[in-house]
Amino acid sequence: MQVPYNWLKTYIDFPYSPFELSDKLTMAGLEVEELDYLGKGLENIIIGEIIEIKDHPNADKLKICRVDIKEKTLQMITGAPNIKMNIKVPIAEVGVTLPTGMKIEKTTIRGEVSEGMICSKDELGLQEKRASGIMVLSDQAKKGEKFIKYQGLNEYVYKLDLTPNYARCLGMIGVAREVKAMQDDDLSIKYPEIDINEKKDQKADQIAEIKIEDENLCPRYAGLIIKDVKIKPSPKWMQNRLRAAGIRPINNIVDITNYILMEYNQPLHAFDLNKIKDRKIIVRRAKEKESVITLDGVKRSLDEQTLVITDPHKIIAVAGVMGSENSEVTENTTDIFLEAAYFNPTNIRKTARKLALPSEASHRFERGIDIENVVTAGRRAAFLMQEYAEGQVVKGVIDNYPLTYQENIVKVEISKINRLLGISLDKDEIEDMLKRLEIETIKREANCLKFKVPSYRNDIEEDADIIEEVARIYGYNNIFSTIPRSNQVGKRTRIQKIEKKIKNVMNATGLDEIITFSLTGPDDYRNLNLPSDHRYMDWVSIKNPLNEAFGLLRTSLIPGLVEAMSTNAKRQIEELKYFEIGRVFFNQGKNERPLEKTKLSAGSMGSVQDRWDLDAPDFYYLKGVLEEFFKKLNIDKNVKYLNGSQPFYHTGRTADIFYEDEKIGTLGELKPEIIEQYDLKERSAVLEIDLTTIFKEVEIGDYLFEMLPKYPAVVRDLAVMLSEEIPMMEVLNLINSQGQEILKDTELFDIYQGEQIPKGKKSIAFKLLFQAKDRTLTDQEVNSVVNQIIEKLKNKYEAEIRKK
Amino acid sequence: MDLLKEIKKIESEAQEKFKKVENLKRLEKLRVKYLGKKGKIAQIFSKMGQVADEQKPIVGKETNILKNKIQKLYNQLKEEKEKELKAEKLKSETIDVTLPGNKVDVGHKNPFTHIIDEVVELFLGMGFSIEEGPEVETEYYNFEALNIPKDHPARDLQDTLYIDDQYLLRTHTSPVQIRTMEKEEPPIKIIAPGRVYRSDELDASHSPNFHQIEGLVIDKDISFSDLKGVIEIFIHEIYGKERKIRFRPSYFPFTEPSAEVDVSCNVCKGKGCSLCSYTGWVEVLGSGMVHPNVLKMSGLDPDIYSGFAFGMGWDRIAMLKYDIDDIRVLYENDKRFIHQF
Structure with a gap:
């Protein structure tokens, strides 16, 4: 809704400057999104009259003009083809800067002096397209006068962002009522003039007839007849106001209906009376497969849910949405049938959506207009047609009003108002406040007031709505602030605590936290080379996606992570370590609730430290992170890693992660094709873990203190050579199983494969730490355990002992 | 009487030599020279047999005084020289404190x-x-x-x-x-x-x-x-x-x-x-x-x-x-x- 300041002022004489009013409107709940000054940059343009035209002696296409700007005359050179004697034109004198940024200077053009410029529309910023000539003003324009005054540009315009409960403010009078309510002094609304000289020889209902077939969809339909109209441009002031409100002037009849739309928030429709068969209007539902060509020339097929305006032969309008060409007002129209109606809001909303035809009219109908004001608005339009289209208004209004408006009475408890707002007002104060909103008290009871709500306030239904109005008038910012009393203790849930702990561990192990979109596209999954039966392909699709790239919900955090790694790699970031905790979604079948799971992902790219010299720094970095992660969650003993086989991992460098016997995640180096496709650094690795089981199993803060050792430790190194096939975890498990309580720690510190040992073998070295709680260990004790370990290694893996 | 003269001579000689000592090594050599088992003080004590009986307490006393003096001088210089040495060592270990520190991996919160x-x-x-x-x-x-x-x-x-x-x-x-x-x-x-x-x-x-x-x-x-x-x-x-x-x-x-x-x-x-x-x-x-x-x-x-x-x-x-x-x-x-x- 665009509200021009001066137009608004014709309804209420408020004392505010344009900027003060802006603030008042916003604070009343009519948020001013933008405040524009229409004449911006045109303040110094004045009107001149061409009083002499001569040919330029040195240029065929140029003319030398003398322009009268009242206090003096100036010489100007122009090449405009439409220059004529005695026309009025907009003039920019020397020193003036045009909205386009052009500064006018005194120049000499081929030997002749030019003391200013005669402007075209585009030079004044009034149109974007380049104009073919100068702008010619009407004869009424006064020379020497400011152009903005003539053009109605000395105007501030408020762009209001109105919420649905402010539908009443989609008309100027509605806005004026709000301004009145916000004002302590008693300002009154100046309602528009309606002074019709009725043509008495006939009555409207003798000329035309209205029949409503569905009163629920059309509770009121009124018609007025205006005869002998002259179709011509509407008066300048009306055009200026409409333009300022963002509506393009067309002709006097259309402009008047639009003017009323803006003034009263009442959409009107003007039909050519003589194109209505039998002058009989029937308001009915369309029939299945019926169609109509609307004013925009498009053929629309309708259904039984669509309300249409018809004559006995044809549809002449889609009710509340758009008229038809077959009954349109044209240059030759002489008699008007003017429709002023109230249509069912929900039905109009559905129709406008179905036909994709949102209009100023449907926007208002679907929010609900003032059903009681329908006839007044129609009569005001008829009056304007009498004044500005030389029309003869036929006596009477054909008012078909089957569903009469029921007065809306709302009862409010005084104590409830005060309790809910945290204020203390008495009955009189509340009554006074609401009176400013034309909400009248009809009954005073001991603790209650009963109010009659004006018909234009369809947003007020119950006491909560009245309480809101009291708060608004009282002023939100005048209500004191308090803190609610409470004896509750705020705390995180168990899962929230675990999540926080995970984030802390991830940060502590050097990983940055990222957030990626959960809306994603199929390409991300295609790029991972997943077979169609892969779990990640069970995604949930969006029915109405913005585009393919946001067409589904992620089933894995890995695509987003890889994308983030790729973005960085392409920006010359050499090294990064990332993690994310977020939800993924799995399709459970049509109309079944998708499964939401929380997952953890992590990725490493460009790590340097390569602990085992296996050219797998990123893989083992993440492995280290996981070990620390499970240890901090106190479940490291329950976790194991086995060779995995996800299609996006390097076949020889991926593990499945198990908690007890349940697979909870995967870890691996991305396979070379993916690394290449995403421009990642070689050897980049990622992992993903389903946190469901962890959330179930982990107990936060479940630590038990173990006494620190009092007796010294014995350390033994053990180096063995065995087949390279044997996984380290097995060897470690075997060693630990033989430890007999006194083996406290087994640390692998070296692996060797190469020239010094036979092919197919590896040499591994451990540091074994022995310690007892209650005594100093003897050599024999330790030796016996070490020997037992060696025996087992020999028997099981044919290991050769290299040293001990 | 000769011995008393000798004591005086040793004293002034020692005073001079200790004063000129440059480092702990030289100092140690001087200690041996004067205070060692075969040092100059020990030599005087070994000559006590030649001294007349009534002179013995005087020579003995003077020798002990001398010994104490030199010992004190030695201790004092030793402490000084050791201090100097420590300071020198620390000085030689000076680093550029403006060099950047080790790279530490810290994860950042989103x-x-x-x-x-x-x-x-x-x-x-x-x-x-x-x-x-x-x-x-x-x-x-x-x-x-x-x-x-x-x-x-x-x-x-x-x-x-x-x-x-x-x-x-x-x-x-x-x-x-x-x-x-x-x-x-x-x-x-x-x-x-x-x-x-x-x-x-x-x-x-x-x-x-x-x-x-x-x-x-x-x-x-x-x-x-x-x-x-x-x-x-x-x-x-x-x-x-x-x-x-x-x-x-x-x-x-x-x-x-x-x-x-x-x-x-x-x-x-x-x-x-x-x-x-x-x-x-x-x-x-x-x-x-x-x-x-x-x-x-x-x-x-x-x-x-x-x-x-x-x-x-x-x-x-x-x-x-x-x-x-x-x-x-x-x-x-x-x-x-x-x-x-």
Whole structure:
């Protein structure tokens, strides 16, 4: 809704400057999104009259003009083809800067002096397209006068962002009522003039007839007849106001209906009376497969849910949405049938959506207009047609009003108002406040007031709505602030605590936290080379996606992570370590609730430290992170890693992660094709873990203190050579199983494969730490355990002992 | 008598030599020369047999004095020289303290996490709990239970992404209000952070996927002034004590009265600039008293209970607080961006 300041002022004489009013409107709940000054940059343009035209002696296409700007005359050179004697034109004198940024200077053009410029529309910023000539003003324009005054540009315009409960403010009078309510002094609304000289020889209902077939969809339909109209441009002031409100002037009849739309928030429709068969209007539902060509020339097929305006032969309008060409007002129209109606809001909303035809009219109908004001608005339009289209208004209004408006009475408890707002007002104060909103008290009871709500306030239904109005008038910012009393203790849930702990561990192990979109596209999954039966392909699709790239919900955090790694790699970031905790979604079948799971992902790219010299720094970095992660969650003993086989991992460098016997995640180096496709650094690795089981199993803060050792430790190194096939975890498990309580720690510190040992073998070295709680260990004790370990290694893996 | 003379001579000679000593090694040599088993002092004692008896105590005394003197001199010099040596060693170990330190890997929190940690701490302190809810929602929880009936213009306020006839992606965190009221008895005090979805094209100020933080308080006698108090504490904590706050009437279908909350623009200090569209105010939060229809639908009697709710863009807080002018930066995950937090 665009509200021009001066137009608004014709309804209420408020004392505010344009900027003060802006603030008042916003604070009343009519948020001013933008405040524009229409004449911006045109303040110094004045009107001149061409009083002499001569040919330029040195240029065929140029003319030398003398322009009268009242206090003096100036010489100007122009090449405009439409220059004529005695026309009025907009003039920019020397020193003036045009909205386009052009500064006018005194120049000499081929030997002749030019003391200013005669402007075209585009030079004044009034149109974007380049104009073919100068702008010619009407004869009424006064020379020497400011152009903005003539053009109605000395105007501030408020762009209001109105919420649905402010539908009443989609008309100027509605806005004026709000301004009145916000004002302590008693300002009154100046309602528009309606002074019709009725043509008495006939009555409207003798000329035309209205029949409503569905009163629920059309509770009121009124018609007025205006005869002998002259179709011509509407008066300048009306055009200026409409333009300022963002509506393009067309002709006097259309402009008047639009003017009323803006003034009263009442959409009107003007039909050519003589194109209505039998002058009989029937308001009915369309029939299945019926169609109509609307004013925009498009053929629309309708259904039984669509309300249409018809004559006995044809549809002449889609009710509340758009008229038809077959009954349109044209240059030759002489008699008007003017429709002023109230249509069912929900039905109009559905129709406008179905036909994709949102209009100023449907926007208002679907929010609900003032059903009681329908006839007044129609009569005001008829009056304007009498004044500005030389029309003869036929006596009477054909008012078909089957569903009469029921007065809306709302009862409010005084104590409830005060309790809910945290204020203390008495009955009189509340009554006074609401009176400013034309909400009248009809009954005073001991603790209650009963109010009659004006018909234009369809947003007020119950006491909560009245309480809101009291708060608004009282002023939100005048209500004191308090803190609610409470004896509750705020705390995180168990899962929230675990999540926080995970984030802390991830940060502590050097990983940055990222957030990626959960809306994603199929390409991300295609790029991972997943077979169609892969779990990640069970995604949930969006029915109405913005585009393919946001067409589904992620089933894995890995695509987003890889994308983030790729973005960085392409920006010359050499090294990064990332993690994310977020939800993924799995399709459970049509109309079944998708499964939401929380997952953890992590990725490493460009790590340097390569602990085992296996050219797998990123893989083992993440492995280290996981070990620390499970240890901090106190479940490291329950976790194991086995060779995995996800299609996006390097076949020889991926593990499945198990908690007890349940697979909870995967870890691996991305396979070379993916690394290449995403421009990642070689050897980049990622992992993903389903946190469901962890959330179930982990107990936060479940630590038990173990006494620190009092007796010294014995350390033994053990180096063995065995087949390279044997996984380290097995060897470690075997060693630990033989430890007999006194083996406290087994640390692998070296692996060797190469020239010094036979092919197919590896040499591994451990540091074994022995310690007892209650005594100093003897050599024999330790030796016996070490020997037992060696025996087992020999028997099981044919290991050769290299040293001990 | 000769010996006494010799003692004098040794003394002056020793004094001179010790004075000239350069390092601990030479000092040790001198010690041996005078104080050693075969040193000059020992030699005098060995000559005592030649001394007349009555002279013996005098010579003996003088020799002991000499010995003590030299010993003292030695000790003193030794200490001095050792000190010098230590100082020299330390000096030789001088490093360039301006060299950069070792590279330490520290993971950085995401700005979203920074914000929520701050918010959560604040609300936990005020006795709020943290609730979560599904991101895939039903029409009922996302709209109807929040007093947004089908075919109501209020549905235009949010463009919804649908999954099928039953499910949609929640357009706000407000469904968590309903889920909480359904399962818990008042008093209720919660905040609910989470992801939300809208059918908005991705540009500098819109994203189809973004985050909100919701708040809800339900109890007996909760008033609009309580709403103001809690929100003022929150805003002052997050945006700074110096920020001015204003509440202005607005509309949300699930609250009434509804209030939009603005804070004074930090860039222009309220004078008006492009960030605040020349109003001096920046919109940060929507709020209001829970609508009686919403209470009723969730099984609470509006004549007994009242409450307030508020909701804000989590991304928007980050953008305002950290001066980020493009929402996309939050989801791009550029390392240089994350490392600023």
